[in-house]
Amino acid sequence: xASANETPGYIPVSEWPNLDALAVGFNEHLMAESPxxxxxxxxxxxxxxxxxxxxxxxxxDDTLEWEIQxxxxxxSAKYKAFEVRPDxxxxxxxxxxxxxxxxxxxxxxxxxxIVGFSGFQIKDGQKRTWTRFSNASIDRRxxxxxxxxxxxxxxxxxxxxxxxxxxxxxxxxxxxxxTWHCLSGTEKGLADTEPCKMLKLDEKLYLLF
Numbered sequence: 001x002a003s004a005n006e007t008p009g010y011i012p013v014s015e016w017p018n019l020d021a022l023a024v025g026f027n028e029h030l031m032a033e034s035p036x037x038x039x040x041x042x043x044x045x046x047x048x049x050x051x052x053x054x055x056x057x058x059x060x061d062d063t064l065e066w067e068i069q070x071x072x073x074x075x076s077a078k079y080k081a082f083e084v085r086p087d088x089x090x091x092x093x094x095x096x097x098x099x100x101x102x103x104x105x106x107x108x109x110x111x112x113x114i115v116g117f118s119g120f121q122i123k124d125g126q127k128r129t130w131t132r133f134s135n136a137s138i139d140r141r142x143x144x145x146x147x148x149x150x151x152x153x154x155x156x157x158x159x160x161x162x163x164x165x166x167x168x169x170x171x172x173x174x175x176x177x178x179t180w181h182c183l184s185g186t187e188k189g190l191a192d193t194e195p196c197k198m199l200k201l202d203e204k205l206y207l208l209f
Contacts, residue, residue, distance in 0.1 A: 041058075085205055
């Protein structure tokens with residue numbers, strides 16, 4: 001890897017830092033957690049082949065109980081909740097028995113939601129991440145329209161500063177592709193072009209994955 005003062009050239013993937021190194025400090029600009037879900041019970045009706053229903057009961061400021069109602073699987077987890085816009089929440093928690101991270105985006109006003117499940121798998125002898133998403137509605141509201149794909153970002157060149165040290169530029173090439181490049185920090189000099197789905201959650205509020 002290049003030093004902080006060098007301008008690096010191409011860096012092969014084999015020389016990239018591991019996931020533990022990449023995660024250091026990335027929560028420095030994290031917004032304050034929200035207590036507004038405490039005491040609420042929200043059931044998400046997933047738009048999947050099984051029409052899965054998952055109830056979430058927010059017990060206190062860091063514990064929730066979940067239940068997959070179709071097969072009666074239950075559990076509890078430590079969660080973090082962030083109100084990213086009025087009545088729009090991002091909730092994140094880990095299910096250790098399933099080795100699965102769950103991410104929820106919920107608009108309590110419109111009933112819109114999307115659920116992300118992610119974890120690790122071994123592929124071609126290497127540890128890789130996997131993620132799948134499902135649109136959902138909150139408490140089975142019939143008027144819910146899924147968060148829509150967007151073209152708003154196409155052609156934009158945006159600088160993201162995750163920490164005082166870590167800065168990245170993103171170039172959104174089309175509705176399914178972005179290029180990222182680390183300008184400073186742990187990944188300085190690393191760059192790649194990757195598939196990317198872009199959903200519009202609200203005015204100037206987007207979900208990228």
